Amino acid sequence: MAQEMKIEIVKKETIKPSSPTPHNLKSFKLSLLDQLSPVAYGPLVLFYPNNVSEVTLTEERSHQLKKSLSEALTRFYPLAGRIKDNLFIECNDEGAVYVEARVNALLSNFLDQPNLEILKLLLPIKVESPEAATGCLLLVQASFFECGGLAIGVCMSHKLADASTLSTFIKVWAATALGLGHTVVPDFSAATRYPPRDFSAQSPAAAMEMKIVKRVTKRFVFDGPKMRALKAKVTSGSVQRPTRVEAVTGLIWNCARKASKLSSGISKLSMVSQSVNIRKRVVPRLPQTSIGNLVGYYTAMAEESGIELNSMELVSRLRKGMVEFNEIHSKRLQGDIVFEAICEYFKEIENIMRRDDINLFICTSLCNFGIYEIDFGWGKPIWVNIPFDILKNFASLIDTKEGDGVDAWISLSEEDMALFERDPELLAFASLNPNVFGPVTRRSSL
Numbered sequence: 001m002a003q004e005m006k007i008e009i010v011k012k013e014t015i016k017p018s019s020p021t022p023h024n025l026k027s028f029k030l031s032l033l034d035q036l037s038p039v040a041y042g043p044l045v046l047f048y049p050n051n052v053s054e055v056t057l058t059e060e061r062s063h064q065l066k067k068s069l070s071e072a073l074t075r076f077y078p079l080a081g082r083i084k085d086n087l088f089i090e091c092n093d094e095g096a097v098y099v100e101a102r103v104n105a106l107l108s109n110f111l112d113q114p115n116l117e118i119l120k121l122l123l124p125i126k127v128e129s130p131e132a133a134t135g136c137l138l139l140v141q142a143s144f145f146e147c148g149g150l151a152i153g154v155c156m157s158h159k160l161a162d163a164s165t166l167s168t169f170i171k172v173w174a175a176t177a178l179g180l181g182h183t184v185v186p187d188f189s190a191a192t193r194y195p196p197r198d199f200s201a202q203s204p205a206a207a208m209e210m211k212i213v214k215r216v217t218k219r220f221v222f223d224g225p226k227m228r229a230l231k232a233k234v235t236s237g238s239v240q241r242p243t244r245v246e247a248v249t250g251l252i253w254n255c256a257r258k259a260s261k262l263s264s265g266i267s268k269l270s271m272v273s274q275s276v277n278i279r280k281r282v283v284p285r286l287p288q289t290s291i292g293n294l295v296g297y298y299t300a301m302a303e304e305s306g307i308e309l310n311s312m313e314l315v316s317r318l319r320k321g322m323v324e325f326n327e328i329h330s331k332r333l334q335g336d337i338v339f340e341a342i343c344e345y346f347k348e349i350e351n352i353m354r355r356d357d358i359n360l361f362i363c364t365s366l367c368n369f370g371i372y373e374i375d376f377g378w379g380k381p382i383w384v385n386i387p388f389d390i391l392k393n394f395a396s397l398i399d400t401k402e403g404d405g406v407d408a409w410i411s412l413s414e415e416d417m418a419l420f421e422r423d424p425e426l427l428a429f430a431s432l433n434p435n436v437f438g439p440v441t442r443r444s445s446l
Helices: 058-075 105-113 116-121 163-177 224-234 244-264 311-331 335-354 412-418
Strands: 007-015 027-030 041-048 080-086 088-090 096-103 138-143 148-158 215-221 269-277 293-304 358-365 382-384 393-397 406-412
Touching: 007 058, 007 080, 041 163, 058 096, 058 138, 058 163, 096 244, 148 163, 163 269, 215 224, 215 412, 224 244, 224 311, 244 269, 244 311, 244 358, 244 393, 244 406, 269 311, 293 311, 335 358, 382 393, 406 412
Parallel strands: 096 138, 269 358, 358 393
Antiparallel strands: 007 096, 027 088, 041 148, 041 382, 080 088, 138 148, 215 406, 269 293, 393 406
């Protein structure tokens, strides 16, 4: 399929805000957390089937997307600007990039067994592009399939946006297409809470640069029934109601840890770093529509101490790490001590990455963001995914369409993946790259 399916770029243009940014808003300060974020783009691809009997005119959908994008940029005006010196955004209305493409295949052909390399071609720019630091902050690619199906690939600079920001913007963009964009008000006060600093010397986040490493990335899906069974398996006295993210992360961590030990023949200290949305965890709370990198991180550890560690125990350690974060670290993410708290985290991660006796696994999640509710006027998406695979020992999680499962891309070394994907414990709950539709979904209109 990778050789047969071709994606042709037919148009590339700049979309500017529908109204010019007022003079008093021409300079937008980055927050400290934005400054310390890695140079990369946050990607998302949404797939929409053709739900009508006739193939909807490509020009109509494309026009609707561009018009509503222009209007949404007026409200999210920093996204149309350019970052200067990692300190502020010059809101000069240079605009966002809009790419239009044609795919010489049916949407159903791709969704039967999603191919990561093709999925990445549905994005307007490479995730690891250095343009995220000084170039365009928002790029969109609308890829039209022969059947009338559509893939909307969005890349937003991580220097301004976390997963919540990306989700908020796309929701407002879609609502704008329906004439409802005024219902969500973005909040731009993050820099007031976390003022930027002048990093003339090396940033403490230098160790977190996105460096491409050799890895193998595969998709595993935990559907609703298997998810319920997995949550029951990892339930314990300390975690009586595990979340989907906790259950899946604990299982993936355990299986990856076992694979690493078997492939190397060495017992290493194993750690997980999990990103956390801090908007509702800091005091006072930040609005859920706050724009910026408002995330914190917690770690959990699994030492080889002779104690038999299983997924249940690892879920307990994940929950303990979260509780400690909520009780201690979130309180440190405020006031004058936030810089010291963040520097301490990056220093810890840098030290871990330099050690050969520690295996660090990073997990990020877009679960529970309501992504499958995003409707531009032609129905809700049939599939949404995150084509991010530039790091090794990395997992990106997102909801399944039904909302009760988890769709995961997992990146490991080639040696570790060969063992990981055959682990009976993993395969008891996960399917390797199944079709998106499920056994009963009709595909005639795709």
